[in-house]
Amino acid sequence: xxxxxxxxxxxxxxIMRDILESLLTREGCKVSLAASxxxxxxxxxxxxxxxxxxxxxxxxxxxxxTLEELKRLDDQMPVIIITAFGTAGNTRQAFKSGAFDxxxxxxxxxxxxxxxxxxxxxxxxxxxxxxxREKLKAQSHRFSEIIGNSPSMHGxxxxxxxxxxxxxxxxxxxxxxxxxxLVARAIHSNSPRTDRPFVTVNSGSLPPDLLxxxxxxxxKGAFTGAIGPKKGLFEVAHKGTxxxxxxxxxxxxxxxxxxxxxxxxxxxxxxxxxxxKVDVRIVAATNVDLGQMVETGKFREDLYYRLHVxxxxxxxxxxxxxxxxxxxxxxxxxxxxxNDKLDLRLMPETVRLLEESRWPGNVRxxxxxxxxxxxxxxxxxxxxxxxxxxxxxxxxxxxxxLELPAQGIQxxxxxxxxxxxxxxxxxxxxxxxxxxxxxxxxxxxTTLNEMIRRYGLVQxxxxxxxxxxxxxxxxxxxxxxxxxxxxxxx
Numbered sequence: 039x040x041x042x043x044x045x046x047x048x049x050x051x052x053i054m055r056d057i058l059e060s061l062l063t064r065e066g067c068k069v070s071l072a073a074s075x076x077x078x079x080x081x082x083x084x085x086x087x088x089x090x091x092x093x094x095x096x097x098x099x100x101x102x103x104t105l106e107e108l109k110r111l112d113d114q115m116p117v118i119i120i121t122a123f124g125t126a127g128n129t130r131q132a133f134k135s136g137a138f139d140x141x142x143x144x145x146x147x148x149x150x151x152x153x154x155x156x157x158x159x160x161x162x163x164x165x166x167x168x169x170x171r172e173k174l175k176a177q178s179h180r181f182s183e184i185i186g187n188s189p190s191m192h193g194x195x196x197x198x199x200x201x202x203x204x205x206x207x208x209x210x211x212x213x214x215x216x217x218x219x220l221v222a223r224a225i226h227s228n229s230p231r232t233d234r235p236f237v238t239v240n241s242g243s244l245p246p247d248l249l250x251x252x253x254x255x256x257x258k259g260a261f262t263g264a265i266g267p268k269k270g271l272f273e274v275a276h277k278g279t280x281x282x283x284x285x286x287x288x289x290x291x292x293x294x295x296x297x298x299x300x301x302x303x304x305x306x307x308x309x310x311x312x313x314x315k316v317d318v319r320i321v322a323a324t325n326v327d328l329g330q331m332v333e334t335g336k337f338r339e340d341l342y343y344r345l346h347v348x349x350x351x352x353x354x355x356x357x358x359x360x361x362x363x364x365x366x367x368x369x370x371x372x373x374x375x376x377n378d379k380l381d382l383r384l385m386p387e388t389v390r391l392l393e394e395s396r397w398p399g400n401v402r403x404x405x406x407x408x409x410x411x412x413x414x415x416x417x418x419x420x421x422x423x424x425x426x427x428x429x430x431x432x433x434x435x436x437x438x439x440l441e442l443p444a445q446g447i448q449x450x451x452x453x454x455x456x457x458x459x460x461x462x463x464x465x466x467x468x469x470x471x472x473x474x475x476x477x478x479x480x481x482x483x484t485t486l487n488e489m490i491r492r493y494g495l496v497q498x499x500x501x502x503x504x505x506x507x508x509x510x511x512x513x514x515x516x517x518x519x520x521x522x523x524x525x526x527x528x
Contacts, residue, residue, distance in 0.1 A: 040151075041066040043158045044086065048078035048104060049093040049120070054143075058091060061147055062154065075099030075107075082111050089138070089157040091150075094121035094128060102135055109136045113381060114164050116157035120145065133417060136381055159386040167367045183220045185368050188358035194221065194350060201348050202228035207300060209285075209345045210323040212352030215402030218323035219283060221350055225321055226279040234278030237271050241282050246289040251308055254295070260309025272305060275318045285322035285345065286331055290338065297341045320345075355397040355404065362393045365401060369408035370420070377412055385421045395429050458493050461486070462510045462522045470497075494518075 045067045047058045052073070059069045070085065072078035075096050082090070090108055094101035105117050116138035121128060132140050138160065139153040184191070201208060202225045210218045219238065226236045244252060247261070255270030271280060282288070288296065299305050304315050322345050331337035355362065366384060374382045384392075397403055411424040422430075460479065464486075468474035476486040494513025511518040 040155060040158055043067045043088045043154070045069050045154065046072065046078060046081060046085075046087040046090040048072040048075060048090065048096070048101070050074060050096045051093070054093070058150070061150060065151065065154075067154075075101065075104035078104055079107050079111070082108055087112075087115060088161045089154060090115060090117045091154070092117055092119055094119060094132070095123065102131055105132065105135050105137060109381075114161065116160055116383075118153050118157060136418060138383075138419070156386050160383055163363060163384075163386070163389060164367075167364055184217060184224055185365050186358060186361045187364060188353075188361045190353040190358050191361060194352065197350055198224050198228060201225065201350070203230065204348075205319055207319075207345055207347045208321045208350060209328075209348070210321065210350045210352065212323070212325065213354050213400055214325045215400030216352040216354060217401050218325075218352060219281065221352060222279070222281040222321045222323065225350075226281075226319075229279070229319065231278050231319060235275050236278055237275040237280045239271055239280060239282045241284050241287045246292055249288070250292055250295065253292070254305050254307050256308035257310040260307070264309070267307070270305075270307065272299060272316050272318060273314065276316050277318075279319045279321055282320070282322040284324060286324045286326045286328055286337060290336075293338045293341050297338065297344060300341075300344050355400045359393050362397075362404065363389050365404055366392055366408055369405050370412065373409045373412040379412060379415070381418055382412060382415065383419050385419050388420055388422050388425060391422050391425055391430065454493075457489070458495065458512050459522060461489060461493070461495065465495075465497075 040062070043066070045062055047055055047062075047069055049055050049058070050073055055071045055073070059071060062069050070081055070087070072081055075092075076098055078090070078092065079099070081087075092101045092104050092108070096104070099107070101119055101121070105119065108115060108117055113136075117136065118139045118141060119132040119137045120141045120143060122143040129140050138157050141149055141153055184195070186192075186194070198221065208222075208225060210221050212218050223236060226232060239249075239253065241249070251260075251268070251270070253270050253272055255268045255273060256264050257267050258264060295305065299316070299318075300320060303317065304313050306313055328337050328342050328345070332339045332342050355365075363384075366389065370382050370384060374380055392404070392407075399406075407425060407429055410426065411420045414424055461475070464475035464478045465472070467478060472486055472490070473483050476483040479486065481489075496511050496513075496518070497508065498511070499508055509520060510522045511520050
């Protein structure tokens, strides 16, 4: 991590400069020394440094002034303050001026190395994000709201470029919170219709009658309260794009009328007899399986095939983890400006936590987490403590390293064994409460109960030489085998 890191050390004590130089050089750092704040600033003007370590008490320009000037020269450079006079006032002033960390003398070598490692990681993370952001600007013309550099997102960008110029109907599939409306807007922005209206229909938020009135408009007297004629959203979107968010929630009767618009490019207002021609491009989005809805009779088959001309599938955030730090940095800057909190940084351990979480709410959930952290932070660094417990609890499960024996395995038996162990672990973690265990495994309680019975899982305790052991066994073809045992307090 510290290999070739360029470190500027500013301290008026020669012995302290020697100690830090020796310590950091052993770790592979390239160290430059300054005996005063003025000398440090001269070096910073002529060379580029990854981080700086600055003593507070120096003659001439003191450490806080040096810190402030260094940040003016390079606002992204982490500066670590060291001092033999550690007071609450000094600490507050240092962080207020943009210090990355604060270390008191005498210090332990490990304290310095941890601070320098974290600062270097932060510096490199920012640099990587800058590079990725520039790549995205070059590669994703007019996709500025869609952040991603993973292969799956490059595939999405490529497909948008291909389909945007056409008149074809587009269906965008993806879980809630993956950014389906942003993709719809990108398709519109990259199409010949870009200077025409982009109209969003929130399909699931309106009762059928009101939805149809909004879509097609109505004539005077069409229903109680219709005191005058009204244009519908299809008319408003003429020559532009109309986006149906969550198309699967549109009632069946309305689906029939929507199919006519797609096929004939015409409709009638509610209560009217005049046929209105319209030229709109239809983009629809869904977070459910429309094919499954067709099979259950909840969605018209003919409309499904009309919508399913070209499909853009958005991956869930957990499937593109390399985009998480880039998205987090984007939201950090966005909400930092909004809340007048500039120069905010995510600590490396915070980034690791975000990258290891499952994100069932996808990009929208990540955005909410970062916004919350920005609002609540009183520091320039955002640590893991500002991440909600719900995110900590949804960290990705990782299998231990598995080695396949030379003779191979009985695949189905091993999978069943793993299932048994996971069920037992969930029951232990939930104190034996099956409902809580089911929540941990993300299965229905009835499903968990059926699996417990199918595997014949039994818990018992046995005592041996004064020790109590909890043993879980399961039924198999040869009797019972131990799934898990552990020592517990008597």
